[in-house]
Amino acid sequence: MLCDHSFSYGGAIFDRLPKIEIESHLTVANYGHFTLSDAVRPSFDLKIIPKQGYKHDQYRNIKNNISIPVIMATVSKENLFDTFIDLLEPLGSCVDVVLETSHKRSSSEHVDLYREQIDMPILKSFLYDYEELLVNDGCTGVAVLNAGIPCEVQFDEHKMIIIYSNDEKIFEKILVQHDIYHDSSIRFITEAEHIHTTRDEYYKQFQNLKNTLGLDDNYKIC
8 A cells, every 4th residue: 555645756757657557566676686675666767776785975954063974875675674773783772762654644744753761672672573664664764863972873764774973984884794885876766756655554553663662742743
């Protein structure tokens, strides 16, 4: 089932396609040695073909005059969740967590739900319990951060891994251990039109995860 919305970039190809062609496109997960999760599919015309790798970027906040190094990575499905979990290790023993959702949204808005101060072993246990949801739902994302470092590892709705840290080498080492290598020319499916998918059961699982993490209704719409 398609998510309540699809994100479109560089046109509206999906809006012009017959339903049968869209459904056929959604069944394709393998691109060479790379396997997508069920959460997202690339542009129908495959302007960007999914592949594994990472590259560097910069997050800039002009208002606050802040610049933070960023690592952006895509990982094949069979190694995706384990890579994300291992990348949490440098964040320390106590972290904050943000649960991101675009379920039941009428546009590209999403809602961020926050919880401060959770022990890392407990958080990892919860995340493992909901691995199926986190990997395959195109309307759920999670970020784990330690404001004291500062550092953040984000596992977003596109199932990209995005790392904000001034100490990039420790995270690059973990990526290489998972056979994920630097590729300055890599392009991500988010850079072209793409589509998110979800299921009714994933929305129910999201609500359960929200309750498990003790998240209340204090949220920010992004």
